[in-house]
Amino acid sequence: MGTEVLLVAGLAHHDVAEEVWRASPGSVLVRHDLRDLAEGVVRRWVDGELTVLELAHGCVSCTLRLDLIPLLERLGGLVVVHLDPALEPEAVCFALREADVRVEAVVTAVDRATWLADATGDDTLDDRGLGAAEGDDRTVAQVVVGQAEFADAIVLTGDGVDPAADAVLDRLNPIAPRRRREALDVAELLAAIPEGSRRGRFDDGFGPLLHGQPPLHPVHGAAVVHFTERRPFHPMRLHSAIDVLLDGVVRTRGRVWVASQPDVALWLESAGGGLNVGNLGPWLAAVADWSDVPAERRAVASASWDPYFGDRAQELVVIAGTADPEEITTALREALVTDEELALIDELEFVDPFAEWHDEMEES
Template identity: 75%
Template sequence: MLREVVLVAGLGDHDVGEEIWRAWQGSILVRYDLRDLAQRVVRRWVDGELTAVELAHGCVSCTLGLDLVPLLERLGGRVVVHLDPRLEPEAVCFAVCETDVRVKAVVTVVDRATWLADATGNDLLAERGLSAAEDDDRTVAQIAVGPVEFADCLVLTGGQVDPVLDAVLDRLNPRAARRDRRGLDAAALLAAIPPDARRGRFDDGFGTLLNGRPPLEPSHGVAVVRFAAGRPFHPMRLHDALDVLLDGVVRARGRLWVVSQPHRALWLESAGGGLTVGSLGSWLTAVSDWAQAPPACLAGGSASPDRRPGERGQEVVVITLTAPPEAIIAALSEALVTDEELELAGELEFVDPFIESDDEMEEL
């Protein structure tokens, strides 16, 4: 049986999922509420019937693995899932990628009145009463920005048209179809998904850092900053320089080369005031046999035309709102090793705050 799912995400307007369900003939509507996940209880509605599901562990991954994915496989056919904001659509798509469930679309609701403030703020989910567990240290910005960047369709609600918000969305996700909530035609929305939509596919860290083909020229104070360099970072200077990405920045993504870890690529990702750095794997140049290189390294793109994908180097893409692009470039440039440090790299001992980020992302 063909299994298709439409995921509806975002921090507002729970009616959008219901409208898509009505427009998508023969579909089943599922809604999740994770407010009591810390008590190991998940509430879900399937076509209006409420079930309280008790989990062995109160965490998002358990919700996916023990409830949502088995539910999608059991229901079959067409399913619209309106996600609790604590459940990010990218994590759901990752969980179903090895099943026979096909993602038809990810639809994210954007509230014009609040999204920019959420996307650039420092609030933790716990401060908004949105944390999924006691150890959930995600920020509101992460669950605001991520679902928009990952969406195939955006539905804008509330407030007036905001050219600054539009400029941000143009750069964060230029591929997504965009519609106003007023007079929304859900069937037309799904039909407007462009041919190059991701439909649940997630990015490879060694591929291109640009999402689609965003406009690169500044507009209404919003800019795309691209930083590339062919020499490594000094670990402590890099750690200090990353503060420049924590204020006035909507999104940053990048691959980092640190002199104290010559064989390992680090992955940087930020949303608003939350930033993480973790391990991406080995640089392609650290693999002795090209045949052993991950396929994505060979197929991915690069922002630097003079380097092959997966080759050592710095590549960071930043979407700024108020942060001056020249300040970002200057801070990252000053964090690179000097000629003398590079020459003595094999003899010097560097204090490296990123050395512990082998297995999981480290919050900065």
């Protein structure tokens, strides 16, 4: 019998994980404390029993691979995993993908009083004393946005009401049911998770960027910008335009096509003041043999195929908190190559500030 897992994430856990555990008869509660991970020490509780682990390499992936995954496979049944505040559930689910473990749901606790400030800020995890390992340079925004975005259900903790935060959450994760901690019925919350929720699943970056149907009209400053274009970005102008995605923006996610790397789909993702640029792999227009390409991606590419560019295209979804949507759209559009540059694109040599990111992703 495999293991069924309920993951509870969030900087604002409070007692949400224990509430989920108490409402799940016969389940086991597992919790890790990664505060001393840099020294190779991890504290783990299983139903309240403490074990201190010493790892040769103090890193999150070692903790997951060497302890959490074997533990879950050994326990079997239903396990509630109370994630360390610095852990993002998507990374945990990625690590569990080949284990004999099924993720039943990801529940994220969101503090109503602090979440939006955290989601748009520049603080690093180290600034808060939450860094999971030496060299962990993630921002608090990257973590709290990722935790809420990947959730199947959200529990609102803390005092007060923030309509602006609610408006952002409506757009960041429109399908996850939200309930207040003070009136939480765990069974009802889990039953309210709709069809099509992630439940630990993730895509390869070429799937739909809008999950569910977020409201597209601005409310309390929150707005969605869905930017699509069928011509490449000029790499230097895009590099300059990125600043507009780091001020007053909660989340940016999407596929990017730069003129200097015509065969490579780049992935651009930001949260608050934190930014990642990665390599998704080749556009299908640059692939001769599609036999190993997932059928869904082949179908989507074929449906929108351009005779000249193939499946190459820009698609970015930006969730603004206080930023001006028109300013974002204008900055991105002005970063595209001009008609004159497009006509000479095979002859031009571009300075490419994204090449370093590309090389780093190849190495990793």
